[in-house]
Amino acid sequence: MNHLFQALSGRVDAWRTARYDCPDFPAIGEILDFALEDPATDQLRYLRRAQFRALETYWYLRLVLHTPRIPDLYTALFPAKSERRTAMGLNSKALTELIADTSLEEVITRLQTDNAFVKKHGLESLRETFALDYPSYILALAMGAGKTILMGSIVATEFAMALDYPDGPFVENALIFAPGKTILSALRELADIPFERLLPARLHKPFAASLKLTFTRDGDKQIPITLGSSFNVIVTNTEKIRIQKPTVRAGGSQRLFAGSKDEEATALANLRLQAIASLPHLAVFSDEAHHTYGQKLLGKWEKDKETGEPVFKDDGIKKVRRTIDYLAQETNLIVTINATGTPYFERQPLRDVVVWYGLGEGIRDGVLKELAGGIKVLELGDGEAAHMVQSVISDFVQDYWRVALENGAPARLAMYFPNLEARDELRPAIESSLLAHGIGPDTLLAVDNQSSDATRRAFEAVARDPAAPHRVLLLVNMGTEGWNCPSLFACALVRKLASSNNFVLQAATRCLRQVSGNTRPARVYLTASNKKTLEDQLTETYGTSLKALDTQHADRVEKTIHLHKPSLPPLLIKKRVLRIQRKVGASSTTPLAFTVPDLPAPLGPVVQTWSPVLTASGDTRLQRLDAADMLLEPFTPTLDGYTAAVRLATSYHLTTPELLAALRTAYGDQDVPDHHLDALGTQIEAQRNQYEETWDEIEVAVALVKADGFDRAEVDGRPVYTARISFDKSREHLYKTAKDTAHAALALQSSFHYEGYNFDSNPEAEFLDWTLGLLQAHPHQIEGLWFTGGLTDAGKTDLRAEYLGDDGRWHTYTPDFVLRRADGKHLVVEVKNDKLSPDIKADLRRHAQGQAPQTLEGRKAVALKRWEQLNPERLSYHVMFADTTLLDEGKKTVRDFICQP
DSSP states (O other), X not given: OOSHHHHHHHHHHHHHHTTSOOTTOTHHHHHHHHTEEETTTTEESSSOHHHHHHHHHHHIIIIISOSOOHHHHHHHHOOSHHHHHHHTTOOSHHHHHHHHHSOHHHHHHHHHHOHHHHHHHXXXXXXXXXXXXXXXXXXXXXXXXXXXXXXHHHHHHHHHXXXXXXXXXXXXXXXXXXXXXXXXXXXXXXXXXXXXXXXXXXXXXXXXXXXXXXXXXXXXSSOSSOTTOSSEEEEEETTTSOOOOOBOBTTSOOBTTOOOSOHHHHHHHHHHHHHHHTOSSEEEEEESGGGTOOOOSOOEEEEOTTTOOEEEEOTTSOHHHHHHHHHHHHSOEEEEEEEESOSEXXXXXXXXXXXXXXXXXXXXXXXXXXXXTOEEEOOOOXXXXXXXXXXXXXXXXXXXXTOBOTTSOBOEEEEEOSSHHHHXXXXXXXXXXXXXXXXXXXXXXXXXXXXXXXXXXXXXXXXXXXXXXOOEEEEESOSSTTOOOTTEEEEEEOSOOOOXXXXXXXXXXXXXXXXXXXXXXXXEEEOHHHHHHHHHHHHHHHSOXXXXXXXXXXXXXXXXXXXXXXXXXXXXXXXXXXXXEEOTTXXXXXXXXXXXXXXXXXXXXXXXXXXXEEOTTSOEEEEEOOSSOEEOOOOOOEEOXXXXXXXXXXXXXXXXXXXXXXXXXXXXXXXXXXXXXXXXXXXXXXXHOOEEEEEEEXXXXXXXXXXXXXXXXXXXXXXXXXXXXXXXXXXXXXEEOGGGSTTHHHHHHHSOSEXXXXXXSHHHHHHHHHHHHHHHHSOOOEEEEEEOTTOOOTTTOOOOEEEXXXXXXXXXXXXXXXXXXXXXXXXXXXXXXXXXXXXXXXXXXXXXXXXXXXXXXXHHXXXXXXXXXXXXXXXXXXXXXXXXXXXXXXXXHHHHHHHOO
């Protein structure tokens, strides 16, 4: 493993296998487990796979490795110096020989101090990484993976942990940097995150009550936050909060906020910055973090244009980085997270990348559109540009004009031009080509960075409004970084657009973002010169090639399911529920009695004295002055009796007067030492531990579907409920809609409470078709035949039976089908592989004899069998085995249920 992110990946896998073991803060396991809707199928509740992987890695760094700085992280992950040298990129022949002659430590020292050495060996990015004196990590996720949602997920889980562990090392404030107003607009997606799908209910409620989300606005003199407060998320861009470029005159001192031409804007920015510096337990997030990097090795002296005096110019350190450095000095900065789409900077691998998810992985996971056969190279020469744009229009109209997304948004084409002159020159050729296909010029929209507000609004509508009329976009200095247009299927780069800032790459890949339900690949139109530039920028930015992307195919598929019947009648049954009750004979009237704990006071801090001294070589180092440690007197904070009683009452759910009386009996009028509280809590547990578990039978209404768990939108004044699902591409043939059945009209009327049904196996789909045929052929009183096995999220259904897993923990299980008869009786059907028949039948026999089931599948079946036994008049449970009973005797139970007069 040569890279940091590769070494971390293996460790995170092992942590996941260990159920996110974290004895000090076990709630993190609760949060990460909650992210999985169904562990059996690896279906995630809300996050995409890349986002969840990044979130796991982040918390591994925070809680297992204790948020190390990057140099310390390399030492921890690569204890062998040879491996560490390779991982750090110090593997050239010259560096290998130098390390052999000196040491790795000496090379690292030169890395941080010797400009010429760094420049000679091309170690700029490594130097910048090792120069930071605070933890800073890069999450490199390709476009479309959802970096904004990931940042919101990290903030939500940090705040939830901080609320659950008030004394823990957790983030309580977050600053999110967005470079530019376009991206700042995109970051408003943070406000729409359904945090209830990221956090378990007990953690979500206090989080939702505490969160304060603020977006900086032009003209505001101050950020509307309470100085020194907690649980603020501030979203801004570099223009509104920044350290202004310092001016250093020859022989003079550096001034922090000098050098801005617009003094008023500078003052406002710095006021905002100082407000943020007041916030404790801060984390800083930088979206599109490649804007943060780029430290030049050397500044230079230049003459000031106004005064003629020499000033030091160090523009190489970018403004975001300077601001983060300032905040690290002014407040307790816990961590910096940099989200970007690339693990490289100017062809150099960034050595603080802890997660890397590339374009190829995005295509395989169905996050990005396929590009198979989608690169069309049109080399016609600059003099034939008009012919090129006409060829692009003709090709796009032929292959994409009739393509639309599920929401009705038509496929769109973005054409990028190097300047306004080229766009205006070629616009007549584009219009004439459209007219030749019977398409009017009103489908065109020309946008540039100087367009009117009306044009900009029309451009923004294209990305979010399926009914927006414009389908061909003529763009100059617009529509690259931060522009997310789901209906964009093709991009064309007209004339030579090569540049050093990845414009060709950003423009060419805008159309790759995948949309749920889409099966059409994207297309990119290039000249040969632009293809060469794109190849170079793909190599530099992603470490991949056009050939690799052109042959990449999706391994996973994303679909959007639509809830047709949000108000299915519930299943009214009895259930056994676990209840905690006071033991028989136990009394709550016996007063608490405390014994003052015999505990020594905690030791005071150890003091050492050090002083900087100048060495003979001119370097400065620290030298210890005292010969021995000095132990300060212990400081033992105390609480008055009432405060101690309140804190104990909060932890143990007892009344404050009862606890106050017990404390006064033990301590009299004296205060209670803070370090006694844990021992007093142990005494409470010993005296009040008088409870036992018991099972009660209760009547419940089991909701087969819960509309609140779906995403809700208004379409033509009517509510529409949707949800996103993801599954392996090999199972795509098992995704069925009503029209895919042999009885489409009946299927839509009596089944398919949501579309489409995501079956796990062919026998499940066959059972649905067979049962629909039975309903079609025979008189019946069946009100509904619903596939319920595809919905496992507790937010979407209550049809979940509990069983004890092999890991000793309780899990939930959702059966495959439910049939409801008009008399209120339900038949629950499970379709299983025939090889499971012996285990399930044996465990059902054991259950009938009062014995415990012995297999996992048997425990699932017994869980539903208990429902049947508690509700013999309302519910029957039937297991059908695919290779036998699905074809013969097993059908009798279903037929009898349907055809009963």
